[in-house]
Amino acid sequence: MRRLRRHRLALGLMGLALLLGAWGALGVAEVMSARRQAAAAEAAARDAANLVGSGDLEGARVRLGNALDSLVAAQRSLSSPWVAPARLVPYVGSEVRAAEAGVVAVRNTSQATLDLLSFVLADRAPIYAEGRLEPEGLAGLRTTLAGALGVVADARGALNAAPRPRLGFVAERFAEADRVTASLYDTLSGALPLVDRLSAAARGEDPYRLLLVLENGAERRATGGLPGWYTVLHIDETGVSLDAFGSVVGALQARDAAGKHIAVEAPVDYIRRYGEFMANTTLWANVNLSPDFPTVAEVARRLYAVGTGVEVDAAARVDLVGLGYLLDAFPTLTVGDVPLEGAALATDFLIDSYRQFPDDTRPGEQNAFLGEAVQEVFSQLVGGAAADRAAVFSALRRATAERRMALVTGEAAVDSMLAAAGADGGVLPGGHGDLMVTTQNFGRNKIDLFTTTAFEVGLAADDCRVEGGLTLVLMNATPAGMEFMPRGNLVNYGRWMVTVYPPRGASVMGLEVNGQPVGGAFLEEFGRTAVSVIVDADLGESVSVTVRWAETLTQPGYTLTLQPQPLVVPATLAVNGETPVRFVETVRREFPGFCRG
Known part of the structure; x- marks a missing residue:
């Protein structure tokens, strides 16, 4: 009798183990x-992001709907009763809760x-x-933005309340969800005040003025x-109109009583690097020697106010290549x-x-011709010219990604939005x-209509x-x-100031021009070393600049990130002997094996 009870107990425990195993297997299957x-x-x-970039908004909406369906299914699996017991298990439970929070955040x-x-x-x-x-x-638009912001705020709340995951793929997904929701939250938070400001202007309460500078590459x-x-x-x-239009040269080059160009305040780094070139003066030609457009925009707004007496609310820039993208829409x-x-x-x-109006025989006429042409085009744009909406989205994305177009308002929330979208031209x-x-x-x-650039x-x-x-040719x-x-004093002789910005904290090990060590200038800008040198190349010739540096890592892995300069002739880039590729957008290369120990 006692032996029978022992057998029954063993069978019961075996059945319970099988049941728990089956339950666990089903739980694992759901996960x-x-x-x-x-x-x-x-x-x-x-796919949806790529479709938006190409202008296919309807296709993007369909794919985003597919993503939502998949996320709902993922959340349903994690909420399954087969997974519920795992929430009570130390370590495992926190990973499940973190995974679910990540799914909820991305779904929202x-x-x-x-x-x-x-x-x-x-x-x-x-x-x-x-x-x-x-x-x-x-x-x-404001109602839609406010609703979207509320949904994303809920996503942020879910992530903040969740435990921090440690399991590899869960931690990666959680970190990505945190990054995406933070970026969208900043974008929506900045879009609302911008819409409010434009609404006030459209109602006639407070006009809005945007200074737009066109750059010639x-x-x-x-x-x-x-x-x-x-x-x-x-x-x-009354609408959108052109308050002013003209050539920067002449029209904005105000002078003081002594006949000198007028200087305005600018950041210390900017003055240290570019003050000798009169960058912060109404000369205007060198205002954008800095690659950081938020800095340039601040100086440009002050210069415009000094030269015209008019305060503008925001400043933007676009080069002729980027403008061409938009015009084709x-x-x-x-x-x-x-x-x-x-x-x-x-x-x-x-x-x-230039061929029609050579500078040496008809000075100023070419500038006037181009100015009139661009003004004619802008008048058609603001007047409501027919547009291909998908092409407009594609052109804006392309021009922004290639850093050919940027906008800065001086309002913190709006500029944070623009920075998150990569639309502020920051470094x-x-x-x-x-x-x-x-x-x-x-x-x-x-x-530089013809200069080629290889990295x-x-x-x-x-x-x-x-x-x-890094070697630049x-x-x-x-x-x-x-x-x-137009040839200046050097005719078709090439002369450039080359500046290399190694990573912050890196030690610069050497600077060479055409393989020979040179001195150059080592200045601080943006909290990092700026290695600068002026180089020359005659017609049909090339010149190379090489900078070497060393860094000490404090954690495993390394990401090389290179930010392009917008050029008329796109640059090429090769990393560690790869085949050179077009270099028009920011490039990232992962090196997970670095500092593995």
Whole structure:
């Protein structure tokens, strides 16, 4: 009898073990299902982002809906009763709760983004029509933004309340969810005050003025090209109009009683690096020697106020290549009744204008011709020219990603939004692996319509010490027959100031020009060393600049991040012997094996 009871107990325990094993297996299956659904959602969201970038908003909405379906399924799996007991197990429970919080956060973020896309695609009151901003459309946008912000705030709350995960793939997904929700939260938080400000202008309560500077990449500057023309967009209840338009040279070059250009306040780094070139004066030609557009915008707004007596609310820049992207989204635009091809604006159109109005025989006429052409185009744009909406989104994304267009308002929340979207033209923070190079035309000619630029970066690690080297090759590729181009004193001789910004805290090990060590200038800018040297290249020749540095890492892994300079002829980049690729957007390369110990 006692033996029978023992057998029954053993059978009972075995049955319980089998039941628990089956329960655990089902729980594991649900967790793995959630992981697969999360991966599917990630792929769908990535597709949606690419579709938005290409202008296919309807396709993006469909893929974002697919992502939401996958995330709902993932959340359902993690909420399954088969998973519930795992929540009570130390360590395992915290990982499950963190995974669920991550899924909820990404689901909310996807829903907020879908709501915004649906608003854009909906048949609703227009935001802009017949040359004016419409208060009713702006009110609808504000309601949508506020709703999306509330959804994302809930996502942030879910993440903040969750335990910090330690399991590899859970921690990675959690960190990505935290990054995405924080970025969207900042974007929406900044969009609301901007919409409020524009709404006030559209109602006639407080006009809004935007200073826009057009850059000519034929003569390089750090943000893109020489400041060529400017306009002020004025927004009030009557519509959007051009308050002013003209050539920066002459129109804005105010002088004091002694006949000197007027200086304005600027950050200490800016004065230290560019003060000798009169960058912060009404000379204007060198205001954008700094690659950081928020800094340039601050100085430009002050210069405009000094020169005209008018305070502007915001400052923006666009180079002719980026403007061309945007103009091609408006197929009805013309110049002198001739259809305008935006893709040729920064090259063929510009070169033809130089050929038609050579500086040495008809000074100032080419500038006036281009100014009139651009003014004619802008008048059509603000007047409500027919646009391909998908093409507009694609052009804006492309111009922003290539740093050809930037906007700064001076209002903290709005500028944080623009920075999160990469639309403020700011520079990299300068952490481990952050690398940047600028090349600036010091020859006062227009040879950068043809200059080619090639970068090679090499990296090697010895435990946690990283040694890096960057070589830049500039080639003066100006073709024959360009004698009519503006040439300055150097004619077609190339002269550039090259500045390399190694990562913050890195030790600069050497500077070479054409393989020979040189002194150069070592100054501080943006809290990091700026290695600068002026180099020359005759027609058909090239010049190389090499900078070597070393860094000490404090944690495993290394990310090389390179920020491009917008150029007329796109640069190429090769990393550690790779085949060179076009270098027009920020590039990131992961080196997980560095500092593994």
